[in-house]
Amino acid sequence: MPQQTDHDVDTSDDPNEPYPAAIGVYCDGCGTDVVNDYIVSDALDREARFEIARAHLRREGWSCTEAGDFCPACKPAEGSAP
Numbered sequence: 001m002p003q004q005t006d007h008d009v010d011t012s013d014d015p016n017e018p019y020p021a022a023i024g025v026y027c028d029g030c031g032t033d034v035v036n037d038y039i040v041s042d043a044l045d046r047e048a049r050f051e052i053a054r055a056h057l058r059r060e061g062w063s064c065t066e067a068g069d070f071c072p073a074c075k076p077a078e079g080s081a082p
Contacts, residue, residue: 015042023053025064029074 024035038052054064063075070076 017041021049023049025050025053025057025062025069027062027071027074028068029070032071034071 018039018041020037021040022035023038023040024033026033034057036053036056038049038056040049040052044052054062054069057069058064061072061075063070067076
């Protein structure tokens, strides 16, 4: 399950004001945990924030689908179930 850590940046009163937040995604296969800083705003809900992280991880070779989040070593073969 992805986890989001609290940010410690004063974001002003504007919910669209972007700020960096540490967002973690772990591999459902081996438990590898990747935490990176992403630019988000309070206008984004939790799922939208995780999608920002997952989009980045997909470019790094991860498989992030409704079936789960899998690192390059654990991702299911094309067309197979995890």
